[in-house]
Amino acid sequence: MFQMPTKYVFGKDSHKGIGELVKPYADKVLLVYGGGSIKRNGLYDDVIASLKAQGVDYMELSGVQANPRYEKVLEGIELVKKENLQLVLAVGGGSVIDTAKAIAMCIGSGDVWACFSAGAKLEAALPVATILTIPAAGSEVSPDAVISYKGRKLGFSSQKIRPVVSVVNPDIFKTLPKNQIANGVCDMMSHIFERYFTQTQHTDLIDSLAEATLKTIMRNALLLMRNPADYEAWTEVSLAGSVAHNGFLGCGRVQDWGCHAMEHELSAQDEKVAHGAGLAVLTPAWMRYVYSENPKMFYQFAVNVMDIKPDRDEEKVILAGIDKLAAFFKSLGQPNSLQELGFSLNAPLEKMAKKCSGEGFVGNFKPLYWKDVLSIYKACL
Amino acid sequence: MFQMPTKYVFGKDSHKGIGELVKPYADKVLLVYGGGSIKRNGLYDDVIASLKAQGVDYMELSGVQANPRYEKVLEGIELVKKENLQLVLAVGGGSVIDTAKAIAMCIGSGDVWACFSAGAKLEAALPVATILTIPAAGSEVSPDAVISYKGRKLGFSSQKIRPVVSVVNPDIFKTLPKNQIANGVCDMMSHIFERYFTQTQHTDLIDSLAEATLKTIMRNALLLMRNPADYEAWTEVSLAGSVAHNGFLGCGRVQDWGCHAMEHELSAQDEKVAHGAGLAVLTPAWMRYVYSENPKMFYQFAVNVMDIKPDRDEEKVILAGIDKLAAFFKSLGQPNSLQELGFSLNAPLEKMAKKCSGEGFVGNFKPLYWKDVLSIYKACL
Numbered sequence: 035m036f037q038m039p040t041k042y043v044f045g046k047d048s049h050k051g052i053g054e055l056v057k058p059y060a061d062k063v064l065l066v067y068g069g070g071s072i073k074r075n076g077l078y079d080d081v082i083a084s085l086k087a088q089g090v091d092y093m094e095l096s097g098v099q100a101n102p103r104y105e106k107v108l109e110g111i112e113l114v115k116k117e118n119l120q121l122v123l124a125v126g127g128g129s130v131i132d133t134a135k136a137i138a139m140c141i142g143s144g145d146v147w148a149c150f151s152a153g154a155k156l157e158a159a160l161p162v163a164t165i166l167t168i169p170a171a172g173s174e175v176s177p178d179a180v181i182s183y184k185g186r187k188l189g190f191s192s193q194k195i196r197p198v199v200s201v202v203n204p205d206i207f208k209t210l211p212k213n214q215i216a217n218g219v220c221d222m223m224s225h226i227f228e229r230y231f232t233q234t235q236h237t238d239l240i241d242s243l244a245e246a247t248l249k250t251i252m253r254n255a256l257l258l259m260r261n262p263a264d265y266e267a268w269t270e271v272s273l274a275g276s277v278a279h280n281g282f283l284g285c286g287r288v289q290d291w292g293c294h295a296m297e298h299e300l301s302a303q304d305e306k307v308a309h310g311a312g313l314a315v316l317t318p319a320w321m322r323y324v325y326s327e328n329p330k331m332f333y334q335f336a337v338n339v340m341d342i343k344p345d346r347d348e349e350k351v352i353l354a355g356i357d358k359l360a361a362f363f364k365s366l367g368q369p370n371s372l373q374e375l376g377f378s379l380n381a382p383l384e385k386m387a388k389k390c391s392g393e394g395f396v397g398n399f400k401p402l403y404w405k406d407v408l409s410i411y412k413a414c415l
Numbered sequence: 416m417f418q419m420p421t422k423y424v425f426g427k428d429s430h431k432g433i434g435e436l437v438k439p440y441a442d443k444v445l446l447v448y449g450g451g452s453i454k455r456n457g458l459y460d461d462v463i464a465s466l467k468a469q470g471v472d473y474m475e476l477s478g479v480q481a482n483p484r485y486e487k488v489l490e491g492i493e494l495v496k497k498e499n500l501q502l503v504l505a506v507g508g509g510s511v512i513d514t515a516k517a518i519a520m521c522i523g524s525g526d527v528w529a530c531f532s533a534g535a536k537l538e539a540a541l542p543v544a545t546i547l548t549i550p551a552a553g554s555e556v557s558p559d560a561v562i563s564y565k566g567r568k569l570g571f572s573s574q575k576i577r578p579v580v581s582v583v584n585p586d587i588f589k590t591l592p593k594n595q596i597a598n599g600v601c602d603m604m605s606h607i608f609e610r611y612f613t614q615t616q617h618t619d620l621i622d623s624l625a626e627a628t629l630k631t632i633m634r635n636a637l638l639l640m641r642n643p644a645d646y647e648a649w650t651e652v653s654l655a656g657s658v659a660h661n662g663f664l665g666c667g668r669v670q671d672w673g674c675h676a677m678e679h680e681l682s683a684q685d686e687k688v689a690h691g692a693g694l695a696v697l698t699p700a701w702m703r704y705v706y707s708e709n710p711k712m713f714y715q716f717a718v719n720v721m722d723i724k725p726d727r728d729e730e731k732v733i734l735a736g737i738d739k740l741a742a743f744f745k746s747l748g749q750p751n752s753l754q755e756l757g758f759s760l761n762a763p764l765e766k767m768a769k770k771c772s773g774e775g776f777v778g779n780f781k782p783l784y785w786k787d788v789l790s791i792y793k794a795c796l
Contacts (some may be wrong), residue, residue, distance in 0.1 A: 044416070
């Protein structure tokens with residue numbers, strides 16, 4: 035099943051129409067954002083002007099940080115209830131959007147955290163609108179949110195929290211620092227990898243769409259590394275970031291999500307680890323560990339995505355593809371070992387692996403029990 | 416702007432869940448279909464059983480034909496009003512779905528035809544659900560309908576008539592005759608061409624997604640010509656038919672639609688002309704007529720889609736690509752001239768060209784005034 039109900043508005047200056055876009059849903063909204071960058075670059079002023087022009091009133095919740103916390107969600111819920119707000123407008127990246135989604139859940143659940151921690155049913159949610167400031171997480175088009183609370187980082191998914199409106203203006207991204215560009219690129223590529231590598235057979239069309247999206251991201255990411263203000267490259271990368279995570283590339287196939295699970299333990303262990311950087315370290319190691327479960331799929335990846343020359347020696351082609359991907363991540367300035375991520379040789383890898391897989395396994399391409407996860411972590415040392 | 420609100424349900428036996436899918440919208444529906452084929456292949460019985468299992472009552476409107484007529488729409492509207500029906504369920508191809516959409520418009524407009532003929536505003540529409548029986552028109556995911564009345568064949572477009580639910584079960588298509596397969600394939604390829612060939616610059620990602628979709632259609636269409644019961648090939652072709660027309664491949668670019676406009680005059684002139692067959696004749700001729708307006712785009716098409724070897728002689732590559740496309744259409748059993756379509760050398764081509772372009776032009780890649788349309792028609796003799 036596929037559905038993409040979000041009204042996805044893309045292009046230069048598109049954020050200036052936000053007032054008109056949210057007006058059908060609300061006369062009074064909660065505006066959620068992170069630090070002060072949107073005030074420095076003029077985005078905040080544009081948004082307020084657009085809301086005011088449409089007579090849309092607003093309250094503000096600022097200070098959302100990376101790995102967003104439930105405490106901030108509770109602050110937002112209090113504002114929503116006290117002020118009877120009708121829509122949550124996120125202006126930010128994945129953390130801000132996920133916070134907005136969790137706040138929006140308050141009208142459909144007496145205890146929002148219970149949805150995350152215990153899968154409590156969500157009956158309804160306020161509409162969520164977004165203006166994207168960092169292309170990476172894909173939260174602008176997804177039904178998912180990830181929130182941290184009391185040492186746990188948990189996800190929740192429901193069509194009810196999928197944004198009703200998302201605005202993507204590539205012009206906004208040109209002031210992003212290179213490490214954020216690189217982390218975003220690795221995250222969106224991983225969103226495709228997690229869907230692409232599958233044991234499901236006969237997936238030609240979506241395979242080829244995934245391959246085309248990956249190649250577009252890689253080609254344009256290199257342009258952005260040279261010139262972060264390249265508007266045209268941003269149009270490709272930011273649109274691809276939404277395509278990577280709107281769900282279509284996962285249709286009709288068993289998805290993996292092993293690397294995301296393994297990475298969450300890295301960030302949980304050390305909050306300074308950026309999600310995209312963790313994925314850049316883990317992904318090539320995961321590939322080398324699992325490819326023999328279905329070499330055909332990795333051969334296809336090497337040839338179609340990494341442009342490795344076809345050869346009868348299947349394994350040579352596969353390994354060349356993985357090496358080339360690792361070299362690409364390095365060319366973005368990403369680390370390629372746990373040490374470069376900041377871990378010491380004494381990091382509690384076994385404990386982390388057990389926390390990751392629990393009694394069962396993560397991933398589907400090859401089910402990864404804790405010993406498998408540990409092997410992959412060790413291969414990253 | 417992109418939005419795909421249709422709940423798109425794909426897979427073997429998926430049609431058996433139709434009762435559950437429409438139940439949230441309606442207790443009583445209008446079931447619209449064409450001839451008796453759905454009774455012969457068991458689809459009708461499955462649908463009725465599923466509706467009954469959910470306690471969904473239904474009235475029937477059958478006998479919708481190709482190039483669907485407004486008279487049939489009026490019959491449906493009468494039933495909807497008399498029986499207070501709450502949803503229109505189309506079980507068929509584009510003609511049946513377009514008829515269902517036009518019927519659904521009756522609650523939002525006092526005179527549905529005025530929407531088609533005079534662009535009257537549509538305030539609301541009943542929800543439409545579909546079970547696809549012929550992959551071709553893409554109406555299962557589009558906001559468009561085309562209806563004929565009093566010698567005119569007119570289109571109308573509104574998000575309000577976009578299906579809320581569409582079910583695609585590739586298993587249903589295996590009894591389609593080869594000419595219908597070929598016509599469907601040409602129609603869906605044209606839906607991509609009309610978007611792909613553009614003067615808009617910097618469209619990398621969507622270009623490459625369009626190219627991947629075209630290649631998947633062509634590769635699998637040839638499999639279906641050999642074995643129309645090839646389920647796996649049908650999964651690729653039918654999913655691609657929806658991707659071709661759900662709107663995403665047209666985002667952010669000026670679209671063309673010249674070939675569709677020129678083909679509508681062929682079908683209007685002779686009702687026996689199948690839309691897909693008309694497009695197969697016109698498309699290569701259109702390409703030869705317009706490529707010099709932006710040779711880079713046609714060179715890209717030749718190399719990336721038609722697998723022509725890159726060469727410094729740009730024109731040679733372009734023409735080889737077009738020739739190879741024409742040969743592909745021929746390999747599907749399509750005609751490649753107006754005569755083979757059934758037109759005589761005395762066909763009123765000038766009159767048709769003038770009716771097509773009117774005082775203005777059709778198409779955007781190169782605006783086609785009536786003299787241009789006439790030149791293309793003549794090139795098809």
